[in-house]
Amino acid sequence: MLWLHIDRSLDISLKKQVYEQIRTRILQGELTAGYRLPASRELAIQLNLSRNVVIEAYEQLLAEGYVKGRQGSGTYVAPGAYLERDLKEQPSSFLETHRDEEKEKDEIDFRSGIPALNHFPKKKWGKLSKQVCEEASNADFGYDNPEGRSEFRHVLSRYLKRTRGVHCHPDQLIITSGATQGFSLIANLLLSPDDRVIIEDPITHEIQTIFSSSGATLYPVPVDEDGMRTDLIPVDKKPGFVFVTSSHQFPLGGILPIQRRIQLIQLARKLDTYIVEDDYDSEFRYDGEPIHSLQGLDPERVVYVGTFSKILSPSLRLGYLILPPVLTQQCRELKWFFDLHAPSLEQMTLSRFIHNGSLDHHIQKMRKLYVKRRKILKVCLKEEFGDRVSISGDSTGLHLIVEFKDVQFDEGMLSHISRYKVKVYPVELHSIQKGFHRKKLILGYGNLNEEQIREGICRLGQALHRL
Ligand SMILES: Cc1ncc(COP(=O)(O)O)c(C=O)c1O
Numbered sequence: 001m002l003w004l005h006i007d008r009s010l011d012i013s014l015k016k017q018v019y020e021q022i023r024t025r026i027l028q029g030e031l032t033a034g035y036r037l038p039a040s041r042e043l044a045i046q047l048n049l050s051r052n053v054v055i056e057a058y059e060q061l062l063a064e065g066y067v068k069g070r071q072g073s074g075t076y077v078a079p080g081a082y083l084e085r086d087l088k089e090q091p092s093s094f095l096e097t098h099r100d101e102e103k104e105k106d107e108i109d110f111r112s113g114i115p116a117l118n119h120f121p122k123k124k125w126g127k128l129s130k131q132v133c134e135e136a137s138n139a140d141f142g143y144d145n146p147e148g149r150s151e152f153r154h155v156l157s158r159y160l161k162r163t164r165g166v167h168c169h170p171d172q173l174i175i176t177s178g179a180t181q182g183f184s185l186i187a188n189l190l191l192s193p194d195d196r197v198i199i200e201d202p203i204t205h206e207i208q209t210i211f212s213s214s215g216a217t218l219y220p221v222p223v224d225e226d227g228m229r230t231d232l233i234p235v236d237k238k239p240g241f242v243f244v245t246s247s248h249q250f251p252l253g254g255i256l257p258i259q260r261r262i263q264l265i266q267l268a269r270k271l272d273t274y275i276v277e278d279d280y281d282s283e284f285r286y287d288g289e290p291i292h293s294l295q296g297l298d299p300e301r302v303v304y305v306g307t308f309s310k311i312l313s314p315s316l317r318l319g320y321l322i323l324p325p326v327l328t329q330q331c332r333e334l335k336w337f338f339d340l341h342a343p344s345l346e347q348m349t350l351s352r353f354i355h356n357g358s359l360d361h362h363i364q365k366m367r368k369l370y371v372k373r374r375k376i377l378k379v380c381l382k383e384e385f386g387d388r389v390s391i392s393g394d395s396t397g398l399h400l401i402v403e404f405k406d407v408q409f410d411e412g413m414l415s416h417i418s419r420y421k422v423k424v425y426p427v428e429l430h431s432i433q434k435g436f437h438r439k440k441l442i443l444g445y446g447n448l449n450e451e452q453i454r455e456g457i458c459r460l461g462q463a464l465h466r467l
Contacts, residue, residue: 002031002038006047014049018057026066026081033079037067040075108456109423112251112399112444113280113310116369120313124358125349132348144344146336147328148175148320152347155354156320160306164282165292167299168322174331175342178319179280179307183207185334186241186276186303187214189327195240200228202430202437203243204250207278216240220432225392227254230263241274241303242267246294247282251427251442253393253401261294268301274324278305281397283363286371300324308350310398310446311363316346370398373445373453380457381443385464398446401427407464408438422459 004021006014025031037043040058044051058075061067068078147153153170160166176182191197193215199208201220212218219239222229227249233242242264246256256264268275277294285291295304299322307319323331335341353359374394381389381402388407394400407413409426417424425444427437445453 001046002043004043004047006049014053015056015060018043018047018049018054019060022057022061023064023066026061026077027083029082029084031077032082033077035077037075037077107418107421107423108448108452108459110399110441110443110445110448110456111423111425112442112446113314114444114447115310115313115398116366117313117447119366119369121353121358121362125353128349128352128358129345132345132352136345136348140344140348144341146174146332146341147171148173148342149344149347149351152351155351159354159359160322164279164306165296166304166322167296168304169325172299172322172325172328174321174323174328174335175347176319176321176335177317177339177342178309178314179278179305180206180210180319181338182305182307182319182321183210183278185321185331185338186305187211187216188334189331190274190276190303191216191240196237198233198239198242199432200244200249201432202251202427203245203432205430207243208430208432211243218432222433222436223249223252223254225252225254226260227252227256228260228264230256230260230267233264233267235267235271238271239273241276243276243278244294245278245280247279247285247291248396249393250278250280251393251399251401251430252440253395253397253399255291255396256294261297264294265298265301268298275302276305277302280305280307281310283311284367284370284398285396286367286374287395295322300326303327311359311366312350316350318342318346318350370446373448373450374400376450377443377445377453377457380454384457384461399442399444401440402443403440404464405439409441410438417460417463420459420463422456422463424460 004018006017010017022031022037037058038046040051040054044054058067062069062075065078066081067075069075150170152175153173157168157170157173160168176185187210191211191214195216196219197211197216198219198221199211200223202223208218219234221232227246228244244256244264246261248255264275275294279293282291293304295302301324303324304322305319308316309319321331377400378391378394381391388405390403392401392403409428414424414426425442427440427442428434431437448456
């Protein structure tokens, strides 16, 4: 079937509408040489037109060489009627190229936030997916509720209570497409164009973009080695919310101490606002036990954002929000509006993966692997640069911060370094107020093996020594 749209209210003849639409599709390569156009009678019935209108349109296409008629066998798109578009260079996007295959071969990429992709538990996941698919009812293949599968939300709420100290009834959970969709839902739910968002500075520029695209103004609060400087939060105006990466500040890596957590909650109560807690990296804490969430201290004030991107795989696109009960219904409606619901089969597989203990096992295994990688990276940095560098923000997560005494990572420097086939990321990229973090790099090590880490730091050394 060929979908054409006929609009009788237009001041364009019906014949011309049929002709133009088919012609455009041929020129753009959508209908390729040899494609058989529907019989004129068939198309006329489909579009509720007289057959003569379609015949006339076909005749014009034939006369101009777009199609060929074969006696008795129909009308076909003629060869050579496709004009390749002269694509002008696209304006560069703030989004980076994400797929590994698209990166320059042999480049070592210290991008943060990527887990060890070759350690994804393929066998276990594959086995569970197969089970889920075979055992699912017919209804499971249909549409589901916007908040996500009930059994998944029950399993997840028990898991989060046990591991993150959150207080949450399954009804407070909305399953999202990663934390990123959670941020968009929150921005839609809580922000108006003239609102202010109190936000850590630096913080990932993706999050800055999401919040500011709602029209709200970002009010940056500096970060030190313990995370957000809660004493610098302004109290003159009620903000839309305060955003905090409490268990591992992104990117600097501080862990918000209990005193600051309490101060933050007191402030939120006083200003009658919410705290949005992004707990994206909490499971991989290497020195000491994981720290309990802010949400557990005041579930009425905190919207908690979580994701499976770091502990399993970003490709799953599974994350979640825990909302104060007053916000849940509105958020369900928004989620429906965004994309109806998260994929059901993945939720069912992940339910089983958590329920049978596989997630705990996987996290333990990965923690050991990341401890090793972190150690090698620190040793390599010290061997290569000695006292020129100091390392911080490494007690949790999949990256650390290295600060140089004598190098500023501006554009010129980064392009110089990239010639050595190593990719590094400056903290300054994520700064709202520029100029305070020019000497710092974020080095992600989650998805680099020992050899790549050694080689990557060696290349960085070559680049920086030869200045
Ligand atoms: C601070 C922060 N939070 C959350 C995420 C996770 O995003 P998602 O769950 O959409 O993959 C990221 C992505 O790297 C991040 O940097």
